[in-house]
Amino acid sequence: MPDCQVKRCLAFKLLTVGVVDLNETMEMKKETGMLQILDIDGNYRKELEPDISEELLLRMYRAMATVRKFEEISMGLQRQGRIGFYIGAAGQEACSVGSTAALHRDDWIFPAYREPGALLIRGETVLQLFHQLFGDSMDYNRGRQMPNHFNSREKNVVTPSSPIATQIPHAVGMAIAAKHMKKKQIALTFFGDGATSENDFHSGMNFAGVFRAPVIFLCQNNGYAISLPTVRQTASETLAQKADAYGMPSERVDGNDVLAVYSATMRAAERARKGQGPTLIEALTYRIGPHSSSDDPTKYRKNEEVDEWRKKDPIKRMSAYLKRKRLIDDESDRKLIEDIENEIRSSAKKAESTPKPAIESVFENVYLELTWNLREELDEAVQRYGPGYTGK
Amino acid sequence: MTVRTLLQSVTDAMKTEMENDERVVVLGEDVGRDGGVFRATEGLLDRFGVERVMDTPLNESGIIGVATGMALYGLRPIAEIQFMDFIYPAFDQIVSELSKIRYRSGGTYTAPVVVRTPFGGGIKGGLYHSQSSEAYFAHTAGLKVVAPSTPYDAKGLLISSIRDEDPVIFLEPKRLYRTVREEVPDGAYTVPIGKAKIAREGKDVSLISYGAMVRTCLEAAEAAAKNGISVEVIDLRTLSPLDIETIISSVQKTGRAVIANEAPKFGSFAAEVAALIAEKAIDSLGAPVLRVSGLDTPVTYIWESAYIPDVQRVLSYINRSVSY
Known part of the structure; x- marks a missing residue:
């Protein structure tokens, strides 16, 4: 190795050691100032318990349990080569389900890619999610996006992309537009701890503060952006405190406590609807699985850490809560999970046997109308594959 | 008919469409009180108010990202980037988001934003007030790129761009802003996009x-x-x-x-x-x-x-x- 390269390596090592010890991964997750209503044993603080109908509580539980099972089965499909990729949300189900459940049905959601729960709680079917994973002809995206880029026009869940944080200014723009049109709709956007390092986090937060946009920023701080812990994203003590700089309030909540997420979102939504502007919610949670089906988390975190977080599982906690409230019992819980699994397995089969979009579809939706150059490419493709070709 | 400069035609196109369609809004740096550094939006704030003529923070990525969100809601935003040389912070928003929303959502979502920006040299602007970076945008599927050279075409093409269902990068030749003038019809008319x-x-x-x-x-x-x-x-x-x-x-x-x-x-x-x-x-x-x-x-x-x-x-x- 040339001398200068050796020096550079040394300098980098010194720098990394000097700046931050990556082993202090969860250092930031001091649970100070964190709202918790439901503890890890299912005990809850009666005085803080949000007023949620029994019917909605049961739907929330079903949505959360569905996300978990859906992931388990989809990861299996990925391992078998039946879908190309999967991005999990296990451990984070309370964040998307709890927050979306607190909104009105016509409020707008700008997801990242760990929020199938937001769609499910709005009534999207498991089958439709599988259409997305398989990219078949029933997929809203027409097979154009990698798995886990879920959206639904009908459910007011906006199309996500893979670049991080780009959806944040969109949510702000949508919220400003709704205000401009004198509508009471608000927008909520999901993003992770890593996204707070991106320029568009700043852009979106700053515009929202300046224009007092009716928007909720829901940061799922799961401790890692792929391999890098939150301490490598920011030297701030919390992510919530970033709201101060943009002139908006924030709340830190236990992201594995569905009641806390629900009640914080409800408060933020009320503020937004009253014209009091945006709120940042930092939900402290943990990704139990890998970043994606291509990730090996043992390279950057210890199993003991994962085990600690398994004890805080949001679904177990909600199950315990519902049992205390006598909304479910062991038997009905078992039946529910079985029912969910059956639905998932039959939906996967259905989606897998749905034909792929025809070759012509590749050239559609680039613009409203085909341009001459797309027409030329379309003709060439049809000549090669034949009209209506779906891959079979 | 009124004799107008290219710059006045641009302003007139926005004013005409804002009168015709309440969904049309203008946003950007200095577009309100100042009327834009080239005065392209002069008079619009007084005529249409702060909700439709938004002076934004100095943040190009935010301008385009917010405009995209407004378009997703159903508005027709016209975003001004003060000089094409300053469009790069918004490059990700234009190339990864704006241009791809229709495609990636299978046509269920669209974002018809017009990005207006002065381009080209001739004003002794040096490295950062003179660039012509149209190739980046013409290279991107999902964007339309328009560049008029006369007052008549500027107004007609800008109105077409505002009414277009796809995002348009509208390039204004800044050294012609005040140097060419001709008779331009009053009221709305269009010049088709895609016709030389x-x-x-x-x-x-x-x-x-x-x-x-x-x-x-x-x-x-x-x-x-x-x-x-x-x-x-x-x-x-x-x-x-x-x-x-x-x-x-x-x-x-x-x-x-x-x-x-x-x-x-x-x-x-x-x-x-x-x-x-x-x-x-x-x-x-x-x-x-x-x-x-x-x-x-x-x-x-x-x-x-x-x-x-x-x-x-x-x-x-x-x-x-x-x-x-």
């Missing part, structure tokens, strides 16, 4: 250009005529989707093509036009396709005159083509 114009008919060589360079080309054609060379000047008006038919039928007639633009030559939009002519009309060509372009350097402050092709340089390329 024969700015001057000729038979010896096709001189293909857009934006401010069209004026230089017309002057060069006039000078060439004195030497007995008949130059056909094509004003592309839209770069994407390109009016290939007008280009090819002109080249088939003249047998020669020179493309004039002021962006750096290497990998430029002119290269795309040259390649298309080679692919589709090589049998008609009596000379190599030539490009007279800006230099493969950043734009320089003191030697701007050497950077931007002038009449003499364009003429020399015309002569090279016809004497081949």
